[in-house]
Amino acid sequence: MIRLAVRCAPEQAEEVLAELLVLAPNGVEEERGPGFVEYAIYGAPGEVPELGELKAVAGEDVVKVTATAVPDDWADRWTDFHKPIEVAGRLRVRPSWEPVEGDAIDVVIDPGQAFGTGAHPTTRLCLELLIELADEGAATGPAADWGTGSGVLAIAAAKLGWGPVIACDRELASLEAAGVNAEANGVELSIERVDVREGAPRVAPTSIANLTANLLVEVVERLTPEALEAPELPRLLVCSGMLEREAGEVSAAFSRLGLEERDRRVDGDWAALLLGR
Numbered sequence: 001m002i003r004l005a006v007r008c009a010p011e012q013a014e015e016v017l018a019e020l021l022v023l024a025p026n027g028v029e030e031e032r033g034p035g036f037v038e039y040a041i042y043g044a045p046g047e048v049p050e051l052g053e054l055k056a057v058a059g060e061d062v063v064k065v066t067a068t069a070v071p072d073d074w075a076d077r078w079t080d081f082h083k084p085i086e087v088a089g090r091l092r093v094r095p096s097w098e099p100v101e102g103d104a105i106d107v108v109i110d111p112g113q114a115f116g117t118g119a120h121p122t123t124r125l126c127l128e129l130l131i132e133l134a135d136e137g138a139a140t141g142p143a144a145d146w147g148t149g150s151g152v153l154a155i156a157a158a159k160l161g162w163g164p165v166i167a168c169d170r171e172l173a174s175l176e177a178a179g180v181n182a183e184a185n186g187v188e189l190s191i192e193r194v195d196v197r198e199g200a201p202r203v204a205p206t207s208i209a210n211l212t213a214n215l216l217v218e219v220v221e222r223l224t225p226e227a228l229e230a231p232e233l234p235r236l237l238v239c240s241g242m243l244e245r246e247a248g249e250v251s252a253a254f255s256r257l258g259l260e261e262r263d264r265r266v267d268g269d270w271a272a273l274l275l276g277r
């Protein structure tokens with residue numbers, strides 16, 4: 001098994017991570033030390049990106065890129081950094097080995113090889129927006145989660161009151177993790193394999209998309225009137241995965257579909273949008 005590591009200065013970290021997630025959408029390991037942040041991707045030889053590819057996205061001047069061979073237990077390493085997180089005092093995401101605590105809505109997630117422990121700022125921002133929508137009484141009817149990873153947002157949506165909930169992803173590891181996690185949470189998800197680069201994802205009145213800025217803009221191109229009838233467009237869209245400086249571009253792209261920005265949340269360099277029509 002190969003471990004590809006990209007080490008950079010903390011001020012470059014969010015930008016390097018955003019680029020890396022395009023190459024490794026299932027997530028990367030993060031390690032912080034004095035004056036550096038290191039991100040690592042694991043995979044079999046031939047399955048991990050090329051070193052040159054990584055250097056190109058991360059920028060030659062600011063980073064050090066290394067490849068090392070590691071033992072084959074890499075898939076279990078995420079357990080070291082998966083800790084419970086609480087969002088808005090209303091919802092708690094925890095790994096299965098941590099006990100239930102308090103009376104927050106309990107979402108139990110073991111991501112396996114998929115992205116989505118709940119801890120990433122983009123996931124947290126989406127959860128915050130979903131909780132507020134639920135508090136306003138908007139958590140009714142169908143929802144769809146594009147790029148579901150571990151299923152964390154789809155499962156949270158189901159527990160907050162939306163239903164039925166569709167969860168889609170292009171990665172088999174994500175679909176498997178979402179299925180296992182849905183069962184562990186006692187919720188039903190309709191799980192579908194979809195590559196949003198190849199076709200329009202299934203739309204629900206409330207749609208959720210924690211993808212990258214580039215993928216979100218591509219989704220807009222897929223949701224054209226030719227591909228969809230206007231009533232099929234989401235009424236509400238919670239989206240993230242973009243850097244704050246990319247939020248304007250994503251917002252402008254969706255406004256071409258009549259989805260206007262209602263809220264923008266920022267955490268560090270990351271942003272999330274609530275769009276509606």
Ligand SMILES: C[S@@+](CC[C@H](N)C(=O)[O-])C[C@H]1O[C@@H](n2cnc3c(N)ncnc32)[C@H](O)[C@@H]1O
Pocket residue numbers: 021025026114115116117118120122123126146147148149150151152153168169170171174194195196197210211215241
């Ligand atoms: C940033 S993760 C978000 C996971 C989870 N929804 C969360 O918020 O923690 C993005 C997810 O999108 C999926 N993805 C990336 N490119 C995709 C594509 N072209 N079509 C469908 N899913 C994609 C990845 O496999 C990954 O699970």
